Amino acid sequence: MLRRATLFGLALIGATPLLAQAALAQEVNLYSARHYDTDLRIYENFTRETGIRVNLIEGDGEQLLQRILTEGDNSPADLYVTVDGGRLQRAVEAGVFQPVEDAYLDSRVPANFRDPNNLWFGLSARARVIFTRKGERPDWLNDYEDLADPRLEGEICIRSSSSVYNISLLAELIEDLGADAAEQWAAGVARNLARPPQGGDRDQLRALAAGECSVAVSNTYYWGALAQSDNADDRAVADAVAFFYPNQGTEAAPGRGAHVNISGAGVAAHAPNRDNAIRFLEYLVSDEAQAIFADSNNEFPIVPGVQIHGPVAPYTQFRNSGVNVSIYGINAAEATEIFDRVGFP
Ligand SMILES: [Fe+2]
Missing domain, CATH: 3.40.190.10 (Periplasmic binding protein-like II)
Known part of the structure; x- marks a missing residue:
């Protein structure tokens, strides 16, 4: 965090993560308003594949947002996960996220289900x-x-x-x-x-x-x-x-088309483990994680074509309005x- 405190430090951001990763345990700190036991399976799979531990901090969406704001530059939050496009937009306005340019995320998440400035990405739809x-x-x-x-x-x-x-x-x-x-x-x-x-x-x-x-x-x-x-x-x-x-x-x-809302996540502005956070986001939009993530709450995957199970599985074919969900906020x-x-x- 200190390296973000000065302009000189900012110039080093690109270079320091590798050093930091070598010295510290690999981890990602997830502030999540989702509370589904099945989500834990996603975190375990990610750790098994990457060696990166997921530290989960659960809470109400607004509480977690306030906590990140209160923690400020020292916030350990790497990713903030919450429900509703309006809430994600309020988090944008509060300055909680940083942009992520990532061609894979862009290719997986339809444009209306991610922030126009790449500040957050949809993960599931309802x-x-x-x-x-x-x-x-x-x-x-x-x-x-x-x-x-x-x-x-x-x-x-x-x-x-x-x-x-x-x-x-x-x-x-x-x-x-x-x-x-x-x-x-x-x-x-x-x-x-x-x-x-x-x-x-x-x-x-x-x-x-x-x-x-x-x-x-x-x-x-x-x-x-x-x-x-x-x-x-x-x-x-x-x-x-x-x-x-x-x-x-x-x-x-x-x-x-129908009104669709989402759950979504963005990388926190002061994320201490930015690269791990992006890797985790990429994992969350993989076919494997998308199916578990959607099934845990009977939602729809954000990534088109991923097979889900359970009672809503027969109802995935419909037209949505295509409105960018940031409009809700x-x-x-x-x-x-x-x-x-x-x-x-
Ligand atoms: Fe709900």
Whole structure:
């Protein structure tokens, strides 16, 4: 870290890591907001292949971000892993990341799922989609825009507007439709709520199965979690409902595509083990790690064509909007203002 303290030291950065690596144990310090036991397998595989030990510091995404900021120049963080494009963008604005020019990462991660300035890279994807009870989808219900249709008055279950997932969805709609249309949409969905928002995405699916509403909004992986649950009631919920990808259009007239969010990681601005961090990022987008990483949470791999398993495996073919997910952070404040203005609880 000291070598970063002066301009003279900065000039040495390129030369010193090899020396440092020879002298010190090879390691990489991972600050991660992901908490899946299966992720541990990825870290073990990486250590076996490279000899680089993974030191895992887990926490809530915002807590870890604050910790890195508090630690400042002395932060041992090499990589920061978190969920949601909006959060990754806030980390960018806080100056937590450094750019990584890496042709392999660029070739593996689609451009809309990485930072335009190479400050972070997507690792897994989830779509925010529309659910109905099986066989009860109205034939006119196709797009996010339809959630504001008066025919759905009193019919929608969705978690509160304070959820980062809903903020990111509205942030994208501001981009897709313009702020005025996005505000009308939010007002329409607020009018259509079946009940004051309560609980998380799973709870919306439970309420849908129980008949409290006829339409619910949830991320795909929560349905996967219910389908895989040890609890028979949860499995029954998953079995009673079905989702579709919004805004797909038809073959002749393709729609703009579904709203997709990500988990992602970037190399910390003061990473003491920068080369190891990049090597680890490269490992995370390998076919092997991508499958484990996605399966651990019933997400989709960020790298196209990687085979996954589990309940969402049959649903990987869909059109996503292609919007760069950094937009979710850039438009987040405006999205929150809109939700407040229209009285979306
Ligand atoms: Fe989640």
